[in-house]
Amino acid sequence: MFLDNGNWGKTQYLLEKGMDVAVTRRNVIADNIANADTPHFKRSEVSFEAELKRVLDSEKAVAANAVPAKTTHERHIPFFRSRDFREVDGRTHIDYLSTMxxxxxNVDPEHEVNMAVKTQMQYQAMATQINGNFRMLNIVLRTV
Structure with missing residues (x-):
């Protein structure tokens, strides 16, 4: 179906994945805030955007043949391997290195509240975009 293979399907998938990560991030932030007064508690954070950018850049590099590399034997390690954007998922990391x-x-409640607001705004923006995409699709399907 055209929705799965084109840019529309990819956009929808990434928006939905972004919303899932935002929910996970909000839960992690809530956990950090709840444990702000717990001795020896280390804050956690969710990483997603940097890994997604890396994967999308690798797709562009493959499409542009930016990395022409050849192996001379089948057992050689490939120089470059692109990853599928569907493999990227939000990962939770614990910050063991810092202390507040x-x-x-190491929980800074002010920083955590700011991150919660930012995450909520991102979630709302992604939900608005998804709704707009489906509205446009509905208009297209009505005119056909």
Whole structure:
């Protein structure tokens, strides 16, 4: 079906995945805020955007043949391997390296609240975009 193979399907998939990651990120932020006074608690964060950018850039490089590399034997390690954008998922990382207070806790409640607001705004923007895409699709299907 055209929705799965074209840019529309890819856009919808990435918006939905972004919303899933935003929900995960919001839960992680809520956990960080709830444990702001817990001694030795280390904050967690969700990474997604940087890995997605890396994968999308690798797709562009393959499409443009930007990395012409040849192996001379089948057992050689390939120089470059592109990844599918569907493989990218949000990953939760724990920040063991920093400390905000003497008790070992590294949660900054002000920063966490700011990140929660930013995450909520991103979620709303993605939901609005998905709704707009489906409205446009509905208009197209009505005119056919």
């Amino acid at each position: 207070r003497n008790d070992g806790n």
